[in-house]
Amino acid sequence: MMGNELKSGKNPEPPNGTDSTALIRLQEVSFSYEKSPVLRDIALDIQRGEFVGVIGPNGAGKSTLLKLMGGILQTGRGQCSFKGHNLGSYKRKELARSISWLPQENSMVFPFRVLEVILMGRHPYLSALTFEGAEDFRIARRAMDLTDTSDFADRFYNEISGGEKQRVMIAAALTQESEMMLLDEPTVSLDIKYQIEILNILQRLNSDAGLTLALALHDLHLASKYCSRLVLLDQGKIVKDGPPHLVLQKAILEKVYGIEIRIVSDPDDGSLMVFPGGPCKIRT
């Protein structure tokens, strides 16, 4: 787990003078599947306690970016580090205790019960041939309270609704007791009630427990409502990175999405609502 700088006794300060408190840092990161490039020259620092939304069109590289940060994929070129140490220098279980990651969708082949799925988050803390102990159950119970999943703890994961599944996956990730959680479109395929429910849970975890969050999102309004910072990706590059009102600008979004855009400010909380502009073709 020792980084190279520490081992060689050099100054542990990062070389390029950026803020050294970054929890996760990507430098000149590129990635391609086979030969088609997905991410190019990504530089990104995420500080402890941030609530970062990764937005952008389909195929922009949002999921890949999250997987690289979670150590699920390995960088092709460039450096990806957590707390100053290269992600590759961590053992898998060590990394899982620091960073959790949630896939877009999770299907189970076998009939695991909700509580069993949640307890799987304790995997990085358990050695082989062991059972979950009282402490693990206590942590699972707390995660279930936070996500409101206790009521269906003994139901089959495959038989609960989409919104419930997403909450269960968040609960499982919480039992990993990580400092950072990466979520790949946690609101996709959920109705608006569930979308808000999930995001409220995440906001609470962020503000109360100080959990650092990075999530891929498609809904730009929800992104501006909940995230403290947005990273706009297009064709594998970061186009804009900053607070929502700086990223969600008409000119930028029209260029990235290639359609006319109208932006309206929500009178209640000042969040930005993004609409496709222009006349509806069917009605005219």
Added chain:
Amino acid sequence: MQNPDVMNRKRYFLALGSFFILFLAALAAAPMIGPTKISLMKALASDTDFSNNPDANIFFLARLPRVLLAALTGAALSVAGVVFQALLRNNLAAPFTLGVSSGAALGAVIAIRLGLSKVFPGVPAVPLAAFTGALGAIVLVFSLVRTRRRGEFPTSVLLLAGVTVNFFFAAMVMLVHYLSDITQSFQIVRWLMGGLDIMDYETLVSIFPLVFLGVAVLAYIARDLNVISTGVESALSRGVNVAGVQRTGFIAASLITGGVVSVSGPITFVGLIVPHIVRLLVGPDHRLLIPASMFFGASFLIACDTLGRTAIAPTEIPVGVLTAILGGPFFVWLLKRKR
């Protein structure tokens, strides 16, 4: 959290204990059943000389080795089935899915065609050739599949490679079969049906260590298998060394499969059905599923073989035929029920 359905030590040992008792019962009862009535008391009597004790002779020489081989084969195929289904994340996977049995069959069939009997004194050629064939199939399938960046196998490609190798070896078996004379042809057909009719303990001793070690290794990675069965990327994010667990699991499961198939022939359906039955009974947690499937699989094959050698006595139904005849309809029922 008092949840009756989630693993705790008490429930674990209670469940496992029941499966163990079932296994002991099958092990004790099966050698008693047969055309000649014997008495367990007489068989175990110490005041009679062994050679003058027909009960003991029938029990220990004629029937027990066969029952023990059924147990070993049933246990190995069931555990291997559980592991293949978890690693391939596929309910339909079985120990033979990746070509182990067809590789073994090709080896056996070639040995029969060449009329080999003993390689070294005491080592019969057909099982040795079968085991070599099984190893060949394992090496072939895994060398066909290119691993991902972190070293894990893409399971869909692995499945395709396995199915392809299966077809290829099956065709080779047919070719060798076609080129054989009538006596060899009969031997080949009998081998391909699977059979447990051995009359010695050497065979058992030769495969027991392999099966024991393999099952122990697979039991050791049980919790990793739980997490991997929910998805490779999820497993990576939960700290599972997916590449290592896949390698360990595939190799151990393939080796125990190859070991028992080289002696018993390709006995189908045990490795597919037993995991499903046991999962219905105890749930999908591999920490219990693996040892429970071991005991249940052993008992299941002992029962099938006992039925096979007594149902239409003095003729025997080959056990491989019986497992498939019983297993086919059961599996269809299971699939329809799930829908």
